[in-house]
Amino acid sequence: ETGVTQTPRHLVMGMTNKKSLKCEQHLGHNAMYWYKQSAKKPLELMFVYNFKEQTENNSVPSRFSPECPNSSHLFLHLHTLQPEDSALYLCASSQGWVVSSYEQYFGPGTRLTVT
Amino acid sequence: DAKTTQPNSMESNEEEPVHLPCNHSTISGTDYIHWYRQLPSQGPEYVIHGLTSNVNNRMASLAIAEDRKSSTLILHRATLRDAAVYYCILTYNNNDMRFGAGTRLTVKP
Numbered sequence: 001e002t003g004v005t006q007t008p009r010h011l012v013m014g015m016t017n018k019k020s021l022k023c024e025q026h027l028g029h030n031a032m033y034w035y036k037q038s039a040k041k042p043l044e045l046m047f048v049y050n051f052k053e054q055t056e057n058n059s060v061p062s063r064f065s066p067e068c069p070n071s072s073h074l075f076l077h078l079h080t081l082q083p084e085d086s087a088l089y090l091c092a093s094s095q096g097w098v099v100s101s102y103e104q105y106f107g108p109g110t111r112l113t114v115t
Numbered sequence: 116d117a118k119t120t121q122p123n124s125m126e127s128n129e130e131e132p133v134h135l136p137c138n139h140s141t142i143s144g145t146d147y148i149h150w151y152r153q154l155p156s157q158g159p160e161y162v163i164h165g166l167t168s169n170v171n172n173r174m175a176s177l178a179i180a181e182d183r184k185s186s187t188l189i190l191h192r193a194t195l196r197d198a199a200v201y202y203c204i205l206t207y208n209n210n211d212m213r214f215g216a217g218t219r220l221t222v223k224p
Contacts, residue, residue, distance in 0.1 A: 043214035045212060103149075103164065104159075107158050
């Protein structure tokens, strides 16, 4: 148990559906992250939020829409996804947003399958 | 951006030390070296990080070469629970961690 929870743990959705992934951290951290882990590619950073403000967007397609209402919660809204978006989506948090200085705590991930 | 090179896989015997190497010949002066591991069906877990000096914590030790072009993660006594993929990561622009393919460590009883 890392103090970062993600729901749902598994999700199957069609290409025309809209769904949301939820992440919550119970560590009092100020920065939160979304990562994507595909079967054949290394872990990729998608978004970074610091004190609810987005500080990084690594050229992620607009069909992925993040939302950070407060420092403890992070959402990833999904719409009109493609089958190649099937992957493990991981949320992480850290005390600060300078990744060189702070360790990140990861949640267990949401396994997404797009049919 | 700086890249890391790690062996695809390594094997170790239980209760023996393990030395996991990482090459990062293009590291810049401000890049920190981070190590994370990912156990099966879990998210990555922080192990250790450093800049220039060797570092120790309860999980492992990190030995950094003097020229910083390579580093070694040392698990002093491997257990079956240490079987995981170990990632050596350099920070990029202070706000990005570029994960590679990592080293899959197998621990034999």
